[in-house]
Amino acid sequence: MAVQIHPEKIREKHQLLPLLVDGFMLALISFNLLWIFFDALFATALIQQFLGGLLPTFSHWYGDAIHPNFAVYDLIFVSIYLLELGIRWTIAIVQKTHHRWFFYPFIHWYDVLGCIPIGSFRWLRLLRVVSIAMRLQRQGIINLRDTYLYKVLRKYYNILVEELSDRVVINVLDGVQDELRTGNPVTEKIHEEVLMPRRELIAHWLSQQVNTALESVYGPNRAALYSYLNRVIAEAIEGDSHVSSLHKIPMLGAPVTEALKETVGEVVYRVFDRVISDISNTDSDELILELSDGVLANLMAPSEEMSANIQQVLLDAIDVIKASVSVQQWKLREEW
Numbered sequence: 438m439a440v441q442i443h444p445e446k447i448r449e450k451h452q453l454l455p456l457l458v459d460g461f462m463l464a465l466i467s468f469n470l471l472w473i474f475f476d477a478l479f480a481t482a483l484i485q486q487f488l489g490g491l492l493p494t495f496s497h498w499y500g501d502a503i504h505p506n507f508a509v510y511d512l513i514f515v516s517i518y519l520l521e522l523g524i525r526w527t528i529a530i531v532q533k534t535h536h537r538w539f540f541y542p543f544i545h546w547y548d549v550l551g552c553i554p555i556g557s558f559r560w561l562r563l564l565r566v567v568s569i570a571m572r573l574q575r576q577g578i579i580n581l582r583d584t585y586l587y588k589v590l591r592k593y594y595n596i597l598v599e600e601l602s603d604r605v606v607i608n609v610l611d612g613v614q615d616e617l618r619t620g621n622p623v624t625e626k627i628h629e630e631v632l633m634p635r636r637e638l639i640a641h642w643l644s645q646q647v648n649t650a651l652e653s654v655y656g657p658n659r660a661a662l663y664s665y666l667n668r669v670i671a672e673a674i675e676g677d678s679h680v681s682s683l684h685k686i687p688m689l690g691a692p693v694t695e696a697l698k699e700t701v702g703e704v705v706y707r708v709f710d711r712v713i714s715d716i717s718n719t720d721s722d723e724l725i726l727e728l729s730d731g732v733l734a735n736l737m738a739p740s741e742e743m744s745a746n747i748q749q750v751l752l753d754a755i756d757v758i759k760a761s762v763s764v765q766q767w768k769l770r771e772e773w
Contacts, residue, residue: 456578459569462521466562469514473559476507511554518552518562606762610755617748617755659710666705 478484479499488496503510526541528534535541542549547564573579581587 456573458521459573463566463569465514465517466566469511470560470562470566473511476504479504508554511559515552515554518548522548522552603762607759610759610762614752614755617751662709666709667699670705 479488485496485500488499522542522545525545529541530538535544545568547561547568550558551561551565553559570579570581574581
């Protein structure tokens with residue numbers, strides 16, 4: 438699809454003059470680059486023979502008058518580039534576009550280096566074409582997104598960025614692994630710098646999880662738990678030798694045994710239900726905070742074996758991350 442142009446954006450932004458300058462520079466640089474490319478080809482014997490047979494008059498004229506003095510003609514373009522660069526630099530200083538007046542040539546380094554009329558520096562002018570096109574794209578004056586060239590460049594740009602970022606991430610993770618292998622024990626650092634500064638947050642989270650679990654699990658199963666406790670207590674009482682002796686008392690043994698079962702079952706259930714209710718309905722953060730402190734202190738107590746195990750866990754986890762980062766996602770995209 439061709440480049441889409443939106444002239445209405447020009448009127449909205451009131452920037453006809455800057456646009457005309459950009460259009461002129463775009464055409465001038467494009468012509469200059471094509472001329473540089475043609476002159477480089479003309480320097481080869483094959484092209485000279487081809488043009489000599491196809492256009493002998495032009496070939497002799499260009500070979501005698503233009504090609505030997507190409508550097509002089511290129512200086513005309515360079516003078517225009519320097520003039521335009523100086524004007525833009527002055528405007529940037531007046532408008533205080535950058536933090537310091539001398540930032541402009543560093544930010545637009547490709548413009549400065551492209552003005553050097555020797556060798557490969559001339560091809561840096563192509564970056565100026567790209568910068569102008571991208572500026573017009575950002576302003577909405579042209580739309581390059583549907584063009585084949587933009588899609589191809591975007592594709593390989595994303596590939597380059599992904600490959601570079603993956604290499605950087607993997608190098609960083611390799612450095613972390615080296616630190617873990619050769620550095621100080623990590624368990625103390627995890628305990629002192631990661632877990633303990635967040636112990637109140639951990640306690641609050643544990644309290645919420647406990648309350649949520651009790652509300653969602655204990656409430657709906659309250660009757661079933663009551664039946665379970667009664668059954669377990671009844672089996673325990675029936676298996677007790679003292680209760681068996683009591684059961685043998687004529688007339689009173691069976692009623693007393695049944696009353697004992699019901700009483701013990703009811704007491705145990707009420708005690709358990711009260712504990713659950715107190716935990717779920719009152720502010721238990723302080724209790725859980727104390728418990729979590731004790732658990733963390735015991736779990737993270739200095740231990741060479743635990744330190745080695747945690748170190749290996751971290752190393753294995755980083756290996757998993759590195760394997761995930763190493764996957765070339767651009768190969769998995771269907772459009773590629």
